Amino acid sequence: MNAVNRRIVLASRPHGEPKPENFRLEEVPVPEIGPGQILIRTRWLSLDPYMRGRMSDAKSYATPVQIGEPITAEVVGEVVASKNPDIPVGTLRTAFAGWQEYFATDGKGTRPVDPDAAPPSTAVGVLGMPGMTAYTGLLNIGRPKPGETVVVAAAAGPVGSLVGQIAKLKGARAVGIAGGPDKCRYLTEELGFDAAVDHRGADLPGALAEACPKGIDVYFENVGGAVFSAVLPLLNPFARIPVCGLVSAYNATEAPAGPDRLPGLMRSVLTNRLHIQGFIVWDFADQAETFRQEVGAWIREGKVRYREDVVEGLENAPEAFIGLLKGRNFGKLVVHIP
């Protein structure tokens, strides 16, 4: 076994967009495992926008990553050593191991992955946190009804693509917002969205209005910014807005200039009786098994499709993550560690 654990730690807190110098690749000894513990070797490392939040020390639902510590991440890894009789060597598990090759744990918070049921990387993608974020937020808060219009941004990403496909399965109309013609084509031609809007186009508000002739009943919010501004005037009475992310604002360093749009939002909340609700996937932890069974079945039946964007090598994780916040990935971004 390789005696070196390569890991990427937070070298400094990003101010605005993360830069390569905020990350540092280190080589440390592979941890020893004690009684009851297992050693996991990372095979797929999930990169997700929420990690930007963990790199800041602003108050949030999660404690920030400390300087010098590996960045948070869920991984799919192989058990390469075990002093835990319940977890055999050679099996695959998910674990919150962080951006590193080896991770010692007593197994709490890890979960077995069956490589015969689905490709293992999906355990941190369409069948993992991103998928469950889409599933729980849309079904618990969005609650789309047949004939309603559901809009989601970052729609070619792992959360948005599942939001749109589940909306379709529930009989709603799915409109996706994505960056560039390739992603938009993917939404309508491969995933079955009813319409796709390119947010890089000249007139996002106009294009979105055209794609939503009957207004918007559910807006699944994961980006914020200009998309939210375009959505706001199109919201129908009793529209629901699950909020799971605000990628466009993660790199913001100061409050944007005026005018102050808050009173306008609140007026719309009142006159349209909007329901806006923030959530994270753990708020619905008790729905994890239902989620995996239902979405797993949809995948096997060909009713749900997914796409992965695989980057090779731990050393390329920082660059891939920086690109993720700019929408450079096409599909669920995972780092494969050979």
Added chain:
Amino acid sequence: MNAVNRRIVLASRPHGEPKPENFRLEEVPVPEIGPGQILIRTRWLSLDPYMRGRMSDAKSYATPVQIGEPITAEVVGEVVASKNPDIPVGTLRTAFAGWQEYFATDGKGTRPVDPDAAPPSTAVGVLGMPGMTAYTGLLNIGRPKPGETVVVAAAAGPVGSLVGQIAKLKGARAVGIAGGPDKCRYLTEELGFDAAVDHRGADLPGALAEACPKGIDVYFENVGGAVFSAVLPLLNPFARIPVCGLVSAYNATEAPAGPDRLPGLMRSVLTNRLHIQGFIVWDFADQAETFRQEVGAWIREGKVRYREDVVEGLENAPEAFIGLLKGRNFGKLVVHIP
């Protein structure tokens, strides 16, 4: 019977604060009633902040009052003529009669008022729309749990005072925001609020933080503006914000200057998993009977108290309404028509 119907019509749409010249007192003939109709003579006329919205022609859930038409209002009146066998002369009913002395109707949308059960004016107050707004918004959206902190502004008014008292009945801590020491004393000494904060004081954010040492779990939003800004940093994870009014913004004529607070709100929605939901009382129309029975019982048992601010004479309605938007009333504002 007096053959003249005095009424107050919308002379022009207010720009910003309503002014006396936006209203006009008219004398028109008392309407004739046809088969199946009744004639109602207004005894108590309810003045409520929502009427400001009806004076504008901005898109909303309700159609605006037309120029030259009486302003919308619910009244308690006496049936003074009837060609409807189900509705006897001499009985009292609520009706959406508007700012006028006489109103002909087939009775739809009217409701009998029992003068022996409670003072008739309460049918447009604590046992009417304002009371039901407090009851349904707090219990359906706010859902206070024992030990939680509930904050409400305009707390000496008909909605806020009931919100705080119901919060107490549900075991929560009630903090009211009101204008001036008299109203604040009324909240703590007469209504049993745990704390009262004077929004005219020098440091509203500081005073509110002091009154809410464990943060805010439910903020019942009926004013907006500076109060909402003071509330926002104190909200606890999973806080609920029923939104039924934004009095502070009703007279606004343009988007306020920056900074833009919308991204900050959405960040708080996400990190604190806030639940913000607009509503109007009719969204819970099926709870009207439960509301009247439960709050009626609380009043009879002395568990809920209410206060009315009675203005004499229809001709004084415009001035009273202008004062309402400035918080000059103390208790539910009603116009008594002798």
